[in-house]
Amino acid sequence: MNKFTAMLQEEYDVHPVQIQSKQGGWASLAFEIKAGKAVYFLKVYEKNRASTPKLTALIDQYVPIVEWIEHNSNLKGRIPVPMQTKEGYYKCDDEENIYLLYPFINxxxxxxxxxxxxxxxxxxxxxxxxxxxxxxxxxxxxxxxxxxxxxxxxxxxxxxxxxxxxxxxxxxxxxxxxxxxxxxxxxxxxxxxxxxxxxxxxxxxxxxxxxxxxxxxxxxxxxxxxxxxxxxxxxxxxxxxxxxxxxxxxxxxxxxxxxxxxxxxxxxxxxxxxxxxxxxxxxxxxxxxxxxxxxxxxxxxxxxxxxxxxxx
Ligand SMILES: Nc1ncnc2c1ncn2[C@@H]1O[C@H](COP(=O)(O)OP(=O)(O)O)[C@@H](O)[C@H]1O
Ligand SMILES: [Mg+2]
Missing domain, CATH: 3.90.1200.10 (Aminoglycoside phosphotransferase (APH), C-terminal lobe)
Structure with missing residues (x-):
């Protein structure tokens, strides 16, 4: 079992059949998650990176705004919005990482x-x-x-x-x-x-x-x-x-x-x-x-x- 499988199941009710590492950005790791017909993009901030606290501090403030803009402008389909966890949060974390899950952009x-x-x-x-x-x-x-x-x-x-x-x-x-x-x-x-x-x-x-x-x-x-x-x-x-x-x-x-x-x-x-x-x-x-x-x-x-x- 991949180390993200349990987190994806428990937090997002997503059941991965394939998890593939992708080229991420400077700040985070990236994975493509296949689960049935759905494909997701998992963004992983490692807690041991010096930049992580600053880059993740405002997730709860900014994501609702991004979601609102997507719905209240002509930017629909122009900006990806992170998925909510089962409990309605836009991120989740464990000892090592902070996670955001997005629909995969093809x-x-x-x-x-x-x-x-x-x-x-x-x-x-x-x-x-x-x-x-x-x-x-x-x-x-x-x-x-x-x-x-x-x-x-x-x-x-x-x-x-x-x-x-x-x-x-x-x-x-x-x-x-x-x-x-x-x-x-x-x-x-x-x-x-x-x-x-x-x-x-x-x-x-x-x-x-x-x-x-x-x-x-x-x-x-x-x-x-x-x-x-x-x-x-x-x-x-x-x-x-x-x-x-x-x-x-x-x-x-x-x-x-x-x-x-x-x-x-x-x-x-x-x-x-x-x-x-x-x-x-x-x-x-x-x-x-x-x-x-x-x-x-x-x-x-x-x-x-x-x-x-x-x-x-
Ligand atoms: N939803 C997505 N679907 C597919 N690829 C993505 C998605 N989001 C980001 N990527 C790819 O991953 C890279 C890093 O993502 P990004 O959100 O920019 O992370 P960072 O904050 O580390 O720069 C992007 O340059 C892009 O190639
Ligand atoms: Mg980037």
């Missing part, structure tokens, strides 16, 4: 590929519809509302100042070489954070992780991986699109829904820098707190170098 992840014109149009319609929701949605949104805090920066600064003990040698070397650059980004983000806190920007529902690995082409284009759902300035999503070759086309359609929208440069720069620092922090966290093979460590240092090199 399609292709966009990943490294560019978007076609058709896909660009579909994406623009999806994001424009998403951004038409704001504070008025009938849900408590306190936990999901952007406050322009950047909580991980204090921890990153501790590592940069070497006041954190046990910094592995490879990480020490990398940080030493890039300290000045990273500190400059930190200073900029802090300044923008203060400025944006008092700027009273309009907040809309944003996905906040809108890269091509979170887009799938099935019968139509789907946006997946909604863990980052936030009530935030639209730039939280625009930051993924501004440097894409299709951005102009995207905006032509987006502006049909949001006629007066103009990019706020401060918010855009804030999100770009915050994302870069957050990626640096998440890789740093892995090197500090997770048990890794030499190959894993080298790979992570490689990613860290890419993140800092791009700014040359």
């Amino acid at each position: 399609g292709k992840t966009i990943g490294e590929q560019d978007l076609t014109e058709q896909q660009t149009e579909e994406l623009a319609h999806i994001i424009a519809a998403l951004h038409s929701f704001g504070e008025e949605i009938p849900f408590p949104t306190g936990a999901l509302t952007e406050d322009f805090e950047v909580p991980f920066i204090r921890e990153l600064e501790k590592v940069l100042d070497y006041s954190e003990e046990h910094v592995p040698k490879e990480l020490h070397l990398f940080l030493h070489e890039n300290q000045e650059r990273i500190n400059k980004w930190i200073t900029n983000v802090k300044e923008l954070s203060t400025k944006l806190k008092s700027a009273s920007l309009n907040r809309v529902l944003c996905h906040t992780d809108l890269h091509h690995w979170n887009l799938m082409q099935a019968e139509n284009l789907l946006v997946i991986d909604w863990e980052g759902l936030k009530l935030a300035p639209a730039e939280a999503d625009m930051m993924f699109l501004t440097s894409e070759p299709y951005f102009k086309k995207f905006m032509e359609i987006y502006r049909k829904y949001h006629k007066n929208y103009h990019i706020n440069k401060d918010a855009l720069t804030f999100y770009q820098l915050k994302r870069k620092l957050e990626d640096i922090w998440e890789f740093t966290e892995q090197l500090l707190y997770e048990e890794l093979s030499t190959k894993d460590k080298d790979e992570i240092i490689g990613y860290l170098k890419e993140l800092t090199d791009l700014e040359n």
